Amino acid sequence: MLKAVDSGELDVLRLESYCKLEHETSCDGLSxxxxxxxxxxxxxxxxxxxxxxxxFAQEHNKRK
Structure with a gap:
């Protein structure tokens, strides 16, 4: 897909939209x-x- 974006065959906004939709559908049926x-x-x-x-957060807080 990145080759298609680099070549101009696919718009970057379209790819971002696809990735967002893919993420949203992966959450279907989950609590x-x-x-x-x-x-x-x-x-x-x-x-x-x-x-x-x-x-990491715990270690960082201990240093304070």
Whole structure:
């Protein structure tokens, strides 16, 4: 898909819209708690997930 955006075949806004819709459909049928858990995992994916983010926050608070 990124090649299509680079070549101008696909508009970047269209790709963003597709990704948003794909995410929304992945949450169909989940409870509110499950949706929040999934959202947190996606947000903290770069630091290794919610557990690592929580551990980092605890360590950071101990230093203060």
């Amino acid at each position: 509110g708690k499950a949706i929040e858990r999934k959202k947190c995992e996606r947000m903290f994916k770069e630091v290794g997930g919610m557990k690592n983010a929580h551990r």
